[in-house]
Amino acid sequence: MENIMEVAGLKKSFGKNIAIKDVSFEVKKGEVFGLLGPSGSGKTTTIKILTGELSKTAGKVTVLGMDSSQIGTADFKSKVGILSDNSSLYERLTIYDNLKLFCKLYRAPLQQIDVLLREVNLHEERMKTVSKLSKGMKQRVLLAKALIHKPKLVFLDEPTSALDPGNMAHIHRGLLKLNEAGTTIFLTTHNMEEANSLCDRVAFLHEGEIVELDDPDELRYKHSTHDFHIETYEGERLVIKNTPDNADRIKELIVYNRVKSMQTDKPTLGQVFLKVTGEELV
Amino acid sequence: MNIQRISAIFEKDIKDFMKNMMLLMMPLIPIVLALLYKQMSNGEEFPIYFLYLNVGIAYSSVTSTCMMTMMAEENEKKTLRGLIQSPASMVDILVGKSLVVGLITFVSLTVSLAIIGSDPLLNGKAILALILLFLFFLFLGIGIGLFSKSISATSAYTMPVMLLFGFTPILGSLQLDEDGIIMTITDTFPIMQAIELHEKSSWVPLGIIAGWVLAAALFMYICFKKTMTDD
Numbered sequence: 001m002e003n004i005m006e007v008a009g010l011k012k013s014f015g016k017n018i019a020i021k022d023v024s025f026e027v028k029k030g031e032v033f034g035l036l037g038p039s040g041s042g043k044t045t046t047i048k049i050l051t052g053e054l055s056k057t058a059g060k061v062t063v064l065g066m067d068s069s070q071i072g073t074a075d076f077k078s079k080v081g082i083l084s085d086n087s088s089l090y091e092r093l094t095i096y097d098n099l100k101l102f103c104k105l106y107r108a109p110l111q112q113i114d115v116l117l118r119e120v121n122l123h124e125e126r127m128k129t130v131s132k133l134s135k136g137m138k139q140r141v142l143l144a145k146a147l148i149h150k151p152k153l154v155f156l157d158e159p160t161s162a163l164d165p166g167n168m169a170h171i172h173r174g175l176l177k178l179n180e181a182g183t184t185i186f187l188t189t190h191n192m193e194e195a196n197s198l199c200d201r202v203a204f205l206h207e208g209e210i211v212e213l214d215d216p217d218e219l220r221y222k223h224s225t226h227d228f229h230i231e232t233y234e235g236e237r238l239v240i241k242n243t244p245d246n247a248d249r250i251k252e253l254i255v256y257n258r259v260k261s262m263q264t265d266k267p268t269l270g271q272v273f274l275k276v277t278g279e280e281l282v
Numbered sequence: 283m284n285i286q287r288i289s290a291i292f293e294k295d296i297k298d299f300m301k302n303m304m305l306l307m308m309p310l311i312p313i314v315l316a317l318l319y320k321q322m323s324n325g326e327e328f329p330i331y332f333l334y335l336n337v338g339i340a341y342s343s344v345t346s347t348c349m350m351t352m353m354a355e356e357n358e359k360k361t362l363r364g365l366i367q368s369p370a371s372m373v374d375i376l377v378g379k380s381l382v383v384g385l386i387t388f389v390s391l392t393v394s395l396a397i398i399g400s401d402p403l404l405n406g407k408a409i410l411a412l413i414l415l416f417l418f419f420l421f422l423g424i425g426i427g428l429f430s431k432s433i434s435a436t437s438a439y440t441m442p443v444m445l446l447f448g449f450t451p452i453l454g455s456l457q458l459d460e461d462g463i464i465m466t467i468t469d470t471f472p473i474m475q476a477i478e479l480h481e482k483s484s485w486v487p488l489g490i491i492a493g494w495v496l497a498a499a500l501f502m503y504i505c506f507k508k509t510m511t512d513d
Contacts, residue, residue, distance in 0.1 A: 051367070054512050074369040082367050086512075088360035090294065092301040097294065104290030105368040145364070 001028040004184045010059035012045055019045045021208040032185040034195040037205035043188035047157050051082050081151035083159055087142045091131040095141050106149035116144040119174045135162040156187040192269040206277040223272045227265045232258045287370045291378025305348050309390035312340040316394035328398050330480050335451040338473045340391040342448025346423035347440050349383045353427025354436045411476040414491045418472050421498035428505035450474050
């Protein structure tokens with residue numbers, strides 16, 4: 001599959017403080033790529049460099065076939081959508097007026113406003129002033145704003161951080177639908193469930209370096225002990241190593257109908273991150 | 283420059299302006315002061331420096347202060363970054379906003395000059411000077427708005443701009459030493475040069491005002507460039 005983004009040997013420092021040491025990865029066209037890491041790991045800095053909000057110290061960055069000198073041009077901006085911590089809305093204006101402005105700036109049809117507001121579950125509130133919205137509602141409007149021009153590539157920095165579980169699920173469905181329509185999504189998150197349900201591949205960013213990069217299921221399998229976790233009808237919880245030596249023991253439990261539940265060990269992405277970095281994702 | 287994008291920014295800013303009580307009060311200042319002067323004048327004609335005092339008040343309190351507040355608010359609330367991330371160029375953004383401030387300034391200045399009299403300003407050179415002065419105050423407002431980063435911080439710059447550049451003609455009525463350092467320096471200020479235009483046939487005062495415009499434009503450009511990225 002064709003790469004929509006290529007990053008090689010990316011470095012960024014602010015004076016003596018090194019934010020990104022050496023980051024390299026590719027994002028394939030049409031995939032959902034997640035950059036995972038705790039606060040301060042360099043996720044936002046990476047997104048800012050990829051969108052032209054920050055300059056890099058060293059390395060090579062190509063996005064949508066454009067190199068660093070072309071990132072930030074009107075052509076680039078018309079092809080990408082961005083939802084970052086720098087995104088904001090005009091508080092005195094209505095939701096509709098906010099989106100109308102960006103519709104016109106991107107030369108998108110105004111009908112797109114209604115389509116997107118239905119997607120983010122805010123169509124009935126379209127004439128509400130932004131200052132009267134909750135944080136979660138604002139986040140959904142910002143997401144609609146980032147998608148107003150049907151971008152080829154979307155950068156989402158912690159897109160569901162302020163949302164309740166119901167709205168988060170709604171947004172996830174919308175993002176998957178967007179992805180099915182061909183939009184590539186690059187997202188940063190520290191929500192492991194979100195990464196697991198949305199991402200085709202994830203990269204773990206730790207202290208400015210990528211320490212793992214793979215399909216979430218592959219990562220969980222790779223870092224699994226493969227032990228059997230068995231709960232018996234007697235209430236016993238057994239952990240049995242997945243080795244040929246233990247075959248008879250497991251067979252015996254099954255034959256004597258003692259197994260209430262049995263599963264192989266599969267750590268969550270959060271547990272994998274903890275195992276790889278020694279640090280929790282918060 | 284893209285007309286569609288400029289008109290989108292203009293439309294948004296006009297709506298936002300009309301809902302901002304603080305900004306809505308600003309254009310009333312020159313009009314209220316003009317009414318007060320008119321009351322006190324007993325029907326006498328106003329001296330030329332007085333007309334320019336009104337121009338200075340309109341430009342500093344409406345053009346500069348409104349623009350400063352609008353830009354600082356965009357900067358503080360990060361909405362400017364949204365505009366920068368869109369395909370709108372720096373020129374589209376600034377022209378769209380300037381048209382709003384230009385329109386409000388035009389209404390405020392026209393009404394206030396209609397009250398105190400505008401005949402001496404209705405000649406080619408004076409109109410050119412008024413346009414250049416508008417640009418100077420506009421660029422200064424944009425630059426300071428971007429530089430100050432928050433609305434509250436702009437208040438620290440509003441008074442110096444008004445006193446130094448807007449109220450400069452008052453110095454003429456204070457009867458200070460003509461050759462003193464204060465008068466020598468302030469005589470080169472834009473509004474004082476516009477007044478001098480009525481006393482001389484030379485084009486030099488217009489050149490000096492144009493120099494101030496260029497300096498303000500450079501200041502604005504540097505501030506905007508710094509706002510474009512997080513570097």
